[in-house]
Amino acid sequence: MSGMNDWTKSRYLPSVVLFAGLIVTAILPATGLLNDYLQFVLVSVAINAILCVSLNLVNGWMGEFSVGHAGFMALGAYASAILTVKLFPAAPDILLFPIAVLIGGCVAGLAGIPVGILSFKTRGDYLAIITLAFLMIVKSGLENIPYTGGPRGLLGIPRLTTVAWAYFWCVVAFWVIRNLVYSKYGRGIAAIREDEIAAEAMGVNTRTAKLVAFVTSSFFAGVAGALFAHQLQFINPSSFDILKSTEILVMVYLGGVASLGGSLLGAGVVTILTQCLQPLGTWRMVVLPALLVLLMLFRPAGIMGYRDWNWLKPRIFTKPRLEKSKQAPLQ
Amino acid sequence: MSALLETCNLTRQFGGLRAIGDLSLSVNRREILGVIGPNGAGKTTFFNLLTGIYPPSSGDILFKGNSIVGLLPSQIARLGVARTFQNIRLFRRLSVLENTRIAYDSQLPYSPVDALLRTPRARVRERESIDASMELLELFELGSMANECAGDLSYGSQRRLEIVRALALKPTLLLLDEPAAGMNPYEAMQLTDFLRWVHGKFSLTIVLIEHHMQMVMDLCDRIEVLEFGVRIAGGKPDEVKANPRVVEAYLGTEGELP
Numbered sequence: 095m096s097g098m099n100d101w102t103k104s105r106y107l108p109s110v111v112l113f114a115g116l117i118v119t120a121i122l123p124a125t126g127l128l129n130d131y132l133q134f135v136l137v138s139v140a141i142n143a144i145l146c147v148s149l150n151l152v153n154g155w156m157g158e159f160s161v162g163h164a165g166f167m168a169l170g171a172y173a174s175a176i177l178t179v180k181l182f183p184a185a186p187d188i189l190l191f192p193i194a195v196l197i198g199g200c201v202a203g204l205a206g207i208p209v210g211i212l213s214f215k216t217r218g219d220y221l222a223i224i225t226l227a228f229l230m231i232v233k234s235g236l237e238n239i240p241y242t243g244g245p246r247g248l249l250g251i252p253r254l255t256t257v258a259w260a261y262f263w264c265v266v267a268f269w270v271i272r273n274l275v276y277s278k279y280g281r282g283i284a285a286i287r288e289d290e291i292a293a294e295a296m297g298v299n300t301r302t303a304k305l306v307a308f309v310t311s312s313f314f315a316g317v318a319g320a321l322f323a324h325q326l327q328f329i330n331p332s333s334f335d336i337l338k339s340t341e342i343l344v345m346v347y348l349g350g351v352a353s354l355g356g357s358l359l360g361a362g363v364v365t366i367l368t369q370c371l372q373p374l375g376t377w378r379m380v381v382l383p384a385l386l387v388l389l390m391l392f393r394p395a396g397i398m399g400y401r402d403w404n405w406l407k408p409r410i411f412t413k414p415r416l417e418k419s420k421q422a423p424l425q
Numbered sequence: 426m427s428a429l430l431e432t433c434n435l436t437r438q439f440g441g442l443r444a445i446g447d448l449s450l451s452v453n454r455r456e457i458l459g460v461i462g463p464n465g466a467g468k469t470t471f472f473n474l475l476t477g478i479y480p481p482s483s484g485d486i487l488f489k490g491n492s493i494v495g496l497l498p499s500q501i502a503r504l505g506v507a508r509t510f511q512n513i514r515l516f517r518r519l520s521v522l523e524n525t526r527i528a529y530d531s532q533l534p535y536s537p538v539d540a541l542l543r544t545p546r547a548r549v550r551e552r553e554s555i556d557a558s559m560e561l562l563e564l565f566e567l568g569s570m571a572n573e574c575a576g577d578l579s580y581g582s583q584r585r586l587e588i589v590r591a592l593a594l595k596p597t598l599l600l601l602d603e604p605a606a607g608m609n610p611y612e613a614m615q616l617t618d619f620l621r622w623v624h625g626k627f628s629l630t631i632v633l634i635e636h637h638m639q640m641v642m643d644l645c646d647r648i649e650v651l652e653f654g655v656r657i658a659g660g661k662p663d664e665v666k667a668n669p670r671v672v673e674a675y676l677g678t679e680g681e682l683p
Contacts, residue, residue: 270541277540277547278530278554281519285527288516294498295476295508297531297594301497306537400518408543410552 105409112265120258133257137325139365140260141318144267146345147357148314153343154351155275156307157287158213161339162225163315165232168334169205170198170316171323172242175251178324180241191254195263195320202316203309205232210308214301217290229336236331247330248323255325263321267314268406272354276408279306284352344386350398354406359397427490429454429598429630430475435484437467437474437654444470445654448484452598457624457631459645459662461638463674467654468634469511472600476508477501488598503531507596509587511603511634517576521567521586524575525558528593558593565589580607584616588623598630599623605637613637617644642666650674 119136122128128136149163174194182190205228212224237245274280282303285293294300323329341364349360364382371378389396428451437445444467452458460468474481477498486493493501507528516524533554539547562568565585570578575586584604591599604620605613617640624631635641641648641662648665650658652674658665665671 273543273547274541277543277551278526278533278535279537279540281523281527281530284519284523285516288518289514291478291498292510292514292516293527295478295502295510295514296528296590297499297502298527299497299499299531302537306540310541408551410548410555 108405115265116258116262119261120256123257128257134325135365135369136257137255137260137321139362140257140264141255141321141325142342142345142365143264143358143361144314144318144321145342146349146361147267147271147354148311148318149342150346150349150351150353150357151271151274151283151307151311153346154353154356155280155287156283156304158217159219159222160209160225160311161222161336161343162209162229162232163311163342164334164336164338165225165229166202166205166312166315167319167322167338168232168236168329168331170195170202170319171329171334172198172236172248172319173201173316174198174320175248175323175329176242178254179248179251187252187254191259191324194324195259195317198320198323199313199317202319203313206308206310206312207305209312210305213304213308226336229334229339233331233335236334243330245331247328247333249328251323251327251329253324253327255321260321260325263317267317268354268358271310271314272406272408274306274310275352275354276411279303283307287352344382347396348386348389350396350401352400353396353398353402355401355403356396356398427454428452428487429489430632431487432475433485433487435471435474435486436482437470437479438482443654445474445481448651448654448656450649450656450659452630452632453647455628455630456646457620457633457644459641459648460632460634460651461636461641461648461665462651465653466651468651469602470654471651472508472602472632472634475501475600476506499531502594502596505595505597506600507591507594507598508600509584509591509602509604511606513583513587515575515583515587515590518574520572521562521575521578522555522558522571524586524590525562525593526554528590529554529558529561531594561589561593581612584608585619592623592627596629598632601631601633601635603634603636605635605640608637610637610639613640616640620644 123133145163145167149160152158152160174197177194177197178190209225209228213221216224236242242248282293282298282300285296285298286300286303290300345360345364346357348364350356367382368378371381374381393399430452433449435445435448436443448471460471462468473479475486477493477496481494488504488506493504516527533550535547535550559568559571562571567582567586567589570582575583578586588604605616608616620631621644623629633641633645645662648659648662649656650665650671657674658668658671
């Protein structure tokens with residue numbers, strides 16, 4: 095470990111690269127190199143990546159099947175839009191927007207608590223139905239609140255989601271979820287997926303693990319919802335229906351379950367492919383599902399299922415200290 | 426010597442079936458207790474009651490003098506009751522190291538917030554858990570397989586890993602559910618030596634469910650015999666061996682043990 099050759103191994107390298115990325119994404123739109131359309135696609139990739147990695151926490155790492163992700167997204171979108179449109183329309187954006195996104199995440203995160211509690215005793219198909227019910231409650235609830243426009247939705251949301259903000263929140267989501275899955279709680283979550291009875295017998299507090307998973311997952315769905323609202327400048331309850339959840343599910347299972355890299359890949363591939371296939375018109379609705387069928391046949395865990403790139407892992411996991419085997423206990 | 430574990434009139438009813446009936450027995454500190462009985466005698470149910478997987482229908486379980494009835498399985502595990510399973514229940518898609526660490530993790534005091542933000546406190550504990558788990562794996566010659574998937578190990582190594590994982594909980598009481606299942610007599614003999622070594626090295630109290638009679642007779646200080654959920658005999662291996670009731674219920678109507 096000496097000399098300049100080892101700069102690639104420096105522990106500050108990831109932070110420097112990520113910060114440089116933030117500066118680039120902040121400057122690029124101003125240079126005019128990115129037109130509005132490209133900016134829109136980039137922001138969509140980032141938002142979808144946040145949705146994908148957060149849903150992956152529950153569906154991939156914990157091995158449950160939640161279809162309610164769009165519901166959490168809706169809560170984040172509406173909570174943040176109420177702040178920017180109704181309550182503080184005059185506040186300076188640079189201050190208001192991060193707070194609005196954070197509050198959107200917190201509202202969704204709070205809604206994750208009851209779903210998490212219901213998951214203590216319910217698993218598999220039954221939990222999937224509970225998340226579906228949750229989604230329907232959120233959607234029909236929003237349709238019946240006149241304050242947010244009922245079924246017509248909320249109009250006139252300022253366009254505050256820049257490429258830089260989307261990038262920033264995407265990095266935060268991946269960083270936090272990476273920290274979680276490589277912690278004792280993350281191992282507990284994976285143990286629940288592998289064998290819940292054995293996990294409990296090994297002292298894993300499965301209730302805490304499930305709550306942490308659901309709250310973190312829904313928090314970032316809320317963050318993504320807030321970014322989404324301030325990208326499209328218009329939201330209505332039917333933007334957050336079961337189809338939206340399905341779209342995120344496709345990204346998760348295409349990219350790879352229980353994988354950070356897979357989440358990034360799934361969100362990127364699906365978002366860009368949907369854009370590239372625009373000329374096909376309605377037929378593009380066939381291509382993606384067909385791709386999914388092929389994937390399930392040949393790679394059921396997704397492209398990166400249960401694996402990850404080393405650069406996405408915390409450093410202590412990429413350099414295990416394997417010592418020489420000591421004296422044999424048997425003989 | 427006070428008993429480490431005591432059950433008082435422990436009963437578990439599954440509908441009309443009485444899987445465990447009025448079972449009162451005690452496990453002394455540092456002993457190896459064998460629990461034998463024909464298939465369906467309620468041995469595994471007994472373990473499931475002890476580890477909190479099901480609540481007893483009635484009766485009480487005292488561990489170190491305190492009742493553990495009503496506690497969650499994870500709470501009982503943290504008190505120092507570790508177990509292995511009859512049909513191996515490893516975390517198959519996780520690595521050998523992760524399997525061990527999950528059991529060790531219950532001793533790491535850091536909060537979800539520390540985990541989400543990867544604070545220095547969480548980092549130090551993570552390091553500690555890797556080092557301690559690696560050390561344990563090295564001790565059991567599993568160190569070189571630390572990064573392999575638990576499901577890819579050979580049957581024997583999986584059995585061994587399950588015991589290592591249980592030991593990572595730092596238990597005082599280890600419950601082994603048919604650890605020699607699927608082993609030939611030679612392998613069972615090796616396992617006997619291995620368990621004796623583990624018992625001494627980790628100062629454990631062991632309760633062993635097993636069908637390999639040779640192993641039970643060699644290893645156990647005391648044996649309890651169950652039939653249809655009821656204790657029909659108990660005592661030193663030689664006494665149990667000679668007990669006509671046991672011979673009849675479990676080992677056949679005639680003849681001696683090997």
